[in-house]
Amino acid sequence: MTKDGMQIRVGADIGGTFTDVAMEVGDTMHSAKVLTNYTAPEQGIVDGVRLVAEKAGVALSQIDTIIHGTTLATNALIERRGARTALITSKGFRDVIEMRTENRFEQYDLDIVLPAPLVPRDERFVLDARIDASGKVLKEIDASELDALVETVLAGGFESIAIGLIHSYANGDHERQVRDALLARKPDLSVSISCEVSPQMREFQRFNTVCANAYVKPLMASYLTRLIDSLREAGTNCPVFMIHSGGGIISVESAIEFPVRLLESGPAGGAIFAAHIAKRHGLSRVLSYDMGGTTAKICLIDDQMPKTAKTFEVARTYRFKKGSGMPISIPVIEMVEIGAGGGSIASVDSMRQIRVGPHSAGSEPGPACYGRGGDRPTVTDADLLLGKLCAEGFAGGTMTLDQPAAEGAVARDLSGPLGTDVATAAFGICEVVDENMSNAARMHAVENGMELADYTMIAFGGAAPLHAGRLCEKLGIDELLVPPGAGVGSAIGFLRAPFGFESVRSSYIRLGAFDAGRVNAVLKDLTEEATSFVRSGAPDAVPTLECTAYMRYVGQGWEVPVTVEVRDYAGDDVAAFRKGFETVYEQLFGRLIDTLDIEIISWSLRASSEAYPAPRVERVDASRRIETDERRQMFEARAARFVEASVVARDAMALGDCIAGPAIITENETTTIITDAQEAVVQADGCLLVRSKA
Template sequence: MTKDGKQVRVGVDIGGTFTDVAMEVDPTLHSIKVLTDYSFPENAIVAGVRQVAELAGVELSQIDTIIHGTTLATNALIERRGAKTAFITTKGFRDVIEMRTESRFEQYDLDIVLPAPLVGRDERFVLDERIGADGSVLKALDLAELDALCDHIIAEGYESVAVGLIHSYLNASHEKIVRDRLLAKSPNLSVSISAEVSPQMREFQRFNTVCANAFVKPLMASYLNRLVGRLSDAGTRCPVFMIHSGGGIISIESAIEFPVRLLESGPAGGAIFAAHVATSYGLDQVVSYDMGGTTAKICLIEGQVPKTSKSFEVARTYRFKKGSGMPISIPVIEMVEIGAGGGSIATVDSMRQIRVGPHSAGSEPGPACYDRGGENPTVTDADLLLGRLDPDAFAGGAMKLSRAASESAMEHDLASKLKIDISTAAYGISEMVDENMSNAARMHAVENGKELSDFTMIAFGGAAPIHAARLCEKLGIDELIIPPGAGVGSAIGFLRAPFGFESVRSAYSRLSKFNASAINGVISDLVKEATSFVRLGSPDAELDVECTAYMRYVGQGWEVPVTIEVRDYVDADGELYRKLFDERYERFFGRIIDGLDVEIVSWSLRATSKILPPAALSKTEKGKTAPTAGERQIFDAQEGVFQTASVVDRLHMKAGDWVAGPAVITERETSTIVTASREAIMQADGCLLIRTRQQA
């Protein structure tokens, strides 16, 4: 806290190219971007926090809270760079994570290659025990067999152990005995049990999730402990919290125990940021678009709430193909993510077509224009050659870009092979990456039964404002909002997130045999678990709780989520549950099915600290023309030619100031491209509203 009593909060997001730091000195926001350090990510965080504190004029000791999000756990899974992990399961289920669900995600590919399991067969071990589908013990653990297995695992030098026994989500006693036995023999061993990591039915997903947690747990524990130590050594005295995949804040201790919850923590912050802006303007249909240095993420936000799911996939081996990745059963803000960032590398394929991504130049060496040894043309190189970036003002002038290096890379890898000029090659890269993103957005919308032309886009991330207007042209979206601080949007989103945790559990019951006592017990247990995690970070906060029952007709394979009030129920409330299910099912599918019983398969309960909603705003219409800082030639993709564009400094724009495209609106962390078909109007809260040009 500053001397005049202002709260100081910091959000830190580690990306594939840049580490973003946002500092809020109530209510002023300061931000900085520094290159990510792959070997020791905490170095970039400490450097960034120091720089932004100097920018804000505060001491590190005055920081009250640091909230951190990272994709390090995701990268470790994708790169298979984790701990030496053993997996213990029930006899007969050793190969579940290799057999998967036996579904073909690419039906007509005769040479289909299934993703390799995270834990190899020679590292998977079995115990002759069995819990029944009703939770009863059908075959007790043989402690002598267990002790022998524990001794073998310790002797083989495993760093981490995942335990996933059949039906443990109903009865965790055997998994807990295995964990206790392992830790009694080797207290420093890292052990994860599926009954705590993901207590849900469907053993493939549950086993895979606990294996992923065990695989990254030592790595993330080491990193987070180092981070806290380095920040303390640098002079901070505040607690450090983590943002998790569901969009809430949890303690470092919880993050170390369940690092699989951090897999989508960075992108989740961006969705929260967009939802905050949507709430300000009362927008009920929003598509958030986050494009950084390595990936682009798209999320649907309806009713000012990001769409969520209780499972997702990482490390897909076939682009866009559901089922080709590693399933993770944890609560998550649902989004589509593709390898299309500023650092994505462009190549020419065997059909002489330009391909962009998913490989990225990252921060080491980075795009060719960084002049740090990168030799491949990237999206950033294309943007530079198309006039969208100022080589002397990139990252606020902290980094000079080399146009010559971009031209050399573009000529060598693309232009010479396709026998086209450098500008056409850059145009090809830009259109390809924009088309990839628009296709991904369309597919995501169709899967959710939505038409994107009815939505407003909110764009953020270092590269998104450069490409967002063109993406709106492709998707038929009329209005686009670029919030202030868009270049570090995810980091700002961390500062808008509540303390929160979502507990999940499978607990089967049929509505025809509605057992209110059992259901009340499940809800009570979920409330206790979720609130206990929230209280670790926010002991005195007033909490909101939201319960969801996942229900289906008997005989169906997948469930629909039904929101349930948290209270004590009586047996007669089975009719209420049926009514709620019918309403939800009809909303999804248009009609209900008569004569079928309904079953509850699993539950989730989200507990969050209450936060004040942002002030309601109305859109500001255009007033006077914005002051320009000059002109430069930029390429307009829809027109297919270079055009003279106005250059406007965002810092000097006031509410109502407007500029017609083509234009470039510059700021420290990014630039916003206003295409020839659009106009931009500065809003009262500092947002840029970019819309289809209005005819005079």
């Protein structure tokens, strides 16, 4: 805290290429980017915090709060470099995580290869005990069998143990009994049980989720402990919190226990950032576009709330094809992610077509233009060659880009094989990556029944403002907002997130036999669990509660989410549940099925502290059209040639200033490209409103 009482809060996001740090001192924001340190990722945060504190003129000891998000858990799953893990499951269910759902994500591929399970078959063990779907014990655990199982597992020298027994979402007593037996013999053993990690039906998803939690738990515990120690040694003495996949803040202790909740923490921060901007501008339909060094993420935000889901996939093996990855059953902000970042590597395939991603040059060695040993052409190299980036002053002046190296990489790998000049090949890279992103956005919108022409795009991340204008042209979107600090948008989003946690549970209730007492018991348990997580970080918070029941007609395979009140229910309240389901179902599918009963399969309850304030700003029209003396040759996609573009520093533009494209607006962490058909107007909160010319 400063001498005059202003809070100092820091958000830190570790990405695949850069580690972004944002520091808020009162109402003033300072930011920095440093290259991600793969060997010691915590060092990148310490370096970034030191750099941004120096910019802000504050001591590290004055920082009040640090909020952190990371993709390290996700990367550990993708790269299969987690702990050696054993799975203990029910007899007869040993092969569930290998059999999966038996769906074919590539229907006509006769040589299809399914992703290998995290736990090999010889490291999966079974217990001959059984609980039914209602939670009734059919066969108790035999003490001698359990003792022998514990002895076998401990003799295997495993670093972490996952326990997933059939129907434990209805009754977790057997899982707890097995955990207690293991910890009685080895108290420091890392153990995860599915009734706490993901108490939801569908055993493959639940077993896979608890295996993923166990697999990354020792790694994340070690990393978070080192991070806390490194920050303390550097001079901070403030609490550190984590952002989780659902968009809320939890304590480090909770994150260490349930690291699977962190898998989408970085992208979640970006969606929160976009939702905050949407609320300030009163926008009801927003397409959030986050492009960093490794991936691009797209999220639909309706009524200033990001769309959420209770399952998602990581580590897809077929170019991000749905069904080819590991399903994780935890609450998450729903978004589509593709391998299209600034560091995505371009190549020419056997059909002489340009392909971009999903592999990335990352930060080590990085794109060819970084001059750090990379020799493969990337999107950043193409942006440099097309005049979108300036070689000097990259990443806030911490790097000078090597244009000859970029030219050499593109010439060798693309323009040479294709028989074109370097500029044409670079243009091809950018068009391919922009088309990949626009296709992903269209697909995501269609799957949600939306028309993107009605949306406003909000772009952030180091590479997004470079490509957002062209993406809007491809998608038919008329308006684009580029917020202040867009280059570190996810880190700023961490500072806008509430303390929040979403508890999930499967509890089957049929409306034809509605049991109000059971509903109330489920809601009570969910409320207690969710609010305890919130109060672990914000003890004085009075959490806001939001509950969703996942419902379907009897006999259907999948559920629809229905918002329900958090209160005590009576028997005649069944009508409210039925009406809520029918309203949502008819909106989605156009008609009801009158002859079928309705069932509730599972529940989720979100508890969150008070939202960060987002005062409304009014739309500002152009009051002054500016001309600049600085010019640069930039490739214009629609004209397919180089044109003379105006260059202006963003901090030199004032409220109401307007610049017509083609133009390049520079700032420390990113660059915004205004195409020939667009203009940009500075808004009251510092956002750039990019729109089609009148």
